[in-house]
Amino acid sequence: xxxxxxxxxxxxxxxxxxxxxxxxxxxxxxxxxxxxxxxxxxxxxxxxxxxxxxxxxxxxxxxxxxxxxxxxxxxxxxxxxxxxxxxxxxxxxxxxxxxxxxxxxxxxxxxxxxxxxxxxxxxxxxxxxxxxxxxxxxxxxxxxxxxxxxxxxxxxxxxxxxxxxxxxxxxxxxxxxxxxxxxxxxxxxxxxxxxxxxxxxxxxxxxxxxxxxxxxxxxxxxxxxxxxxxxxxxxxxxxxxxxxxxxxxxxxxxxxxxxxxxxxxxxxxxxxxxxxxxxxxxxxxxxxxxxxxxxxxxxxxxxxxxxxxxxxxxxxxxxxxxxxxxxxxxxxxxxxxxxxxxxxxxxxxxxxxxxxxxxxxxxxxxxxxxxxxxxxxxxxxxxxxxxxxxxxxxxxxxxxxxxxxxxxxxxxxxxxxxxxxxxxxxxxxxxxxxxxxxxxxxxxxxxxxxxxxxxxxxxxxx
Numbered sequence: 001x002x003x004x005x006x007x008x009x010x011x012x013x014x015x016x017x018x019x020x021x022x023x024x025x026x027x028x029x030x031x032x033x034x035x036x037x038x039x040x041x042x043x044x045x046x047x048x049x050x051x052x053x054x055x056x057x058x059x060x061x062x063x064x065x066x067x068x069x070x071x072x073x074x075x076x077x078x079x080x081x082x083x084x085x086x087x088x089x090x091x092x093x094x095x096x097x098x099x100x101x102x103x104x105x106x107x108x109x110x111x112x113x114x115x116x117x118x119x120x121x122x123x124x125x126x127x128x129x130x131x132x133x134x135x136x137x138x139x140x141x142x143x144x145x146x147x148x149x150x151x152x153x154x155x156x157x158x159x160x161x162x163x164x165x166x167x168x169x170x171x172x173x174x175x176x177x178x179x180x181x182x183x184x185x186x187x188x189x190x191x192x193x194x195x196x197x198x199x200x201x202x203x204x205x206x207x208x209x210x211x212x213x214x215x216x217x218x219x220x221x222x223x224x225x226x227x228x229x230x231x232x233x234x235x236x237x238x239x240x241x242x243x244x245x246x247x248x249x250x251x252x253x254x255x256x257x258x259x260x261x262x263x264x265x266x267x268x269x270x271x272x273x274x275x276x277x278x279x280x281x282x283x284x285x286x287x288x289x290x291x292x293x294x295x296x297x298x299x300x301x302x303x304x305x306x307x308x309x310x311x312x313x314x315x316x317x318x319x320x321x322x323x324x325x326x327x328x329x330x331x332x333x334x335x336x337x338x339x340x341x342x343x344x345x346x347x348x349x350x351x352x353x354x355x356x357x358x359x360x361x362x363x364x365x366x367x368x369x370x371x372x373x374x375x376x377x378x379x380x381x382x383x384x385x386x387x388x389x390x391x392x393x394x395x396x397x398x399x400x401x402x403x404x405x406x407x408x409x410x411x412x413x414x415x416x417x418x419x420x421x422x423x424x425x426x427x428x429x430x431x432x433x434x435x436x437x438x439x440x441x442x443x444x445x446x447x448x449x450x451x452x453x454x455x456x457x458x459x460x461x462x
Contacts (some may be wrong), residue, residue, distance in 0.1 A: 004030045006134040007123055009115045009274070012039025013318035014305040014325075015138035016102055021326050022134075023107035030132070031102065032125055034114045039140050040307075041315040042094045044160040049183060050347060051087045056190035057349055060223075067386055078191045084166040116275035120299050124275075133301050136325070137289060138318070139274065141267040141307040146175055150236040154243050157262040159184070165260075169193045173245065173258035177204040177227065179346050181264035182216065185225050186348045196226045196256060198245065203229060205346065209359045209393070212352065212407050219348070219389050228254060236261070269308040284310065293336040295325050311337055314344055343421050345414040350376075350390050353417030356405030356424060359395060363460060368398040370454035374446060376410045381441045387411040392450055394420065394430075395457070401429035416444045430454075 005027035008019040016038075019031040036043050055078075062076045102110060113126035122131045143158035145151055157165065159180050172188045174181045177199030189195040197204075197220075203213040204227070217227060234247035242257040271287045282290045282298045288310030295303045295311075303325055306318035320340060327333030346352035362369050373393045376382040390409035397404055403424050408417045423433050430451050438445035 002121070002131045002133055004028050004109070004130060004132040006030075006136065007032065007130055007132040008136045008138060009123070010039065010138035010140060010270075010306070010308075011037045011098075011102075012138050012140045012306050013041050013315045014322040015039070015136070016098060017319065017322045018136055018138070018305070018325060019108055020102070020105050021322075021330065023105050025330050026107070028107055028109075030109045030111050030130055032111045032113065032115045032123070032130075034112070036095065037098050037102065038095055039138075041318075042098065043091060044163055046315050047094055048087045048091050048163050049159070049187075051090050052083065052187055053183065053347055053349070055083045055086065056187040059192075060190045060349070064386070078168065080168050080191065081166045083191070084164075087163070114273070116273070117279035117281070118275065120279045120281075121301060122279075134329075135302045137271075137274070137297075137302070137304040137308055138306045139270040139308045141269045141313075143263065144266050144268050145263045146234070146265050148234045148236050148245075151263075154236055154238045154261060157260060159262075159264060162262055169258075169260040171196070171258040172260050172262060173198065173243065173256060174262045174264055175245075176264035176266075177201070177229070178264070179205065179344075181262070182220065183347050184262060184264065186220055186223065189220075189223050189225050194226075194258075195224070196228065196258060198231050198234070198247070198256070199227065199229050200231045201229065207358070208352075208354070209407060211391075211393075212409055215390060215409055216346070216348065216352065219350070222389075228256065267307070267313070269310070271308055286310065293338050294328055295321055295337070312340075316343070341421060341424050343417070345417070347414065350387060350409060350411045351414040353408040353413035353415070354406070355417050355421045356403065357395065358405060358407070359393075359457070362395050362404050362457070369404060369457040370396040370398050371457045372396075372450045372454045374450045374453070379410070379443055379446050381443045381445075382411050384441065385411060392446070394447075394450060394454075396430050396451075396454055398456065401431060402427065403430050403433075410443065412443045416447065419444055419447060 006022045006029045008015045008031045011033040019029050023029045059076055059078050065072050111125055115123050115125050118124050168191055171194040174185045174197045177197050185195045185197050204217050205213055228249050230249050232248045234245055237244050243261045244257045246255050269287045280299055284290055289304035289308050291297055291304050291309045295305055297304055305321035307313055324335040327335045343355040375391045377388045382388045392408045392410055394406040395404045403420055406420050434448045434451040
């Protein structure tokens with residue numbers, strides 16, 4: 001005898017929407033949460049970080065006011081307590097709205113506590129036994145620390161704990177030159193801190209094309225962010241009020257000190273304490289729950305959504321997981337992860353909008369391809385806004401004329417990339433965009449021009 005028709009573990013981006021949709025379909029549903037509604041995105045990720053990015057950009061633009069003929073009449077200062085208070089208000093609004101929605105849903109029971117499997121269809125929460133023929137895991141992930149000797153003996157910030165830092169660090173050392181680390185690096189540099197980024201790879205955001213990595217580095221260096229790449233043999237210690245990292249990089253030894261240390265080297269799934277073995281649920285070597293292209297685990301009646309399945313690490317991929325499961329279970333759909341076009345953004349300023357394959361991935365397929373690149377210095381709207389850093393790059397299949405991928409490192413790049421994503425999702429030729437009439441003056445109006453300048457992808461340099 002089951003106590004519920006469905007159980008959802010975790011209230012990140014996929015969980016609440018799925019729980020409500022299941023309840024609205026007439027099922028008796030339990031939504032289990034151990035910490036806070038909304039998961040990482042609402043509490044520690046997208047919403048709070050982009051709120052801080054907005055404050056940092058405001059300070060940056062204010063410092064550039066004279067370039068636009070605007071006089072402020074004094075030095076620009078940042079009140080970090082006010083910045084964090086604004087962030088907290090916006091986060092709380094989101095949490096309150098989500099809570100009200102969940103509490104008002106008929107057929108949905110909210111259960112607080114840590115969930116553990118006791119069998120393939122059974123869960124225990126704070127001594128209470130629950131069971132259901134359908135169980136959905138949406139437990140997210142958490143930040144990890146680098147395995148550097150001595151790091152356990154110093155205070156280390158993560159993307160979660162730095163959200164509670166309501167003072168400006170004198171010098172913030174960021175370990176990790178990828179998406180999270182770079183956003184915080186630029187943000188705190190604009191707030192007024194000294195910032196140094198350490199990265200073990202030889203270039204930033206190594207999954208991106210080389211010219212994207214180089215331009216991102218140049219953009220941040222122009223704002224005063226310092227980079228140390230190719231870090232090896234790092235060790236950490238505390239000296240008085242400073243955190244000191246000693247390492248090798250390039251052909252030299254380095255000793256770097258800072259008032260604060262932020263670790264942004266990746267995340268691990270919250271699956272190690274769910275009792276998955278009791279249910280027979282399979283995971284890979286990194287702890288991600290193994291799923292098929294419809295998010296089903298190896299155990300019938302159990303699905304895994306969001307960061308915990310290793311098939312996407314973004315809020316939008318988690319929500320898309322919900323859409324796939326909802327459609328297939330309740331609407332008779334046949335949606336699949338294989339239909340998903342990779343898309344994401346790096347929210348520095350200017351942002352990087354990414355969709356589809358990188359140049360390296362296109363080359364690996366061996367297919368004939370076309371490429372177009374346009375510097376933002378040629379875009380009228382960028383000139384008007386005084387935002388000419390970056391470039392737009394697109395890759396096209398030479399035979400099918402379908403867009404394979406794009407990197408838009410430019411003003412509004414995180415928005416205009418969707419004009420390409422939509423055409424890719426439709427399976428249409430790039431000529432659809434090229435021949436469309438766009439509004440002037442905008443950034444998007446240069447996309448047709450970019451597509452009209454495609455040339456064969458040249459052979460890779462030795």
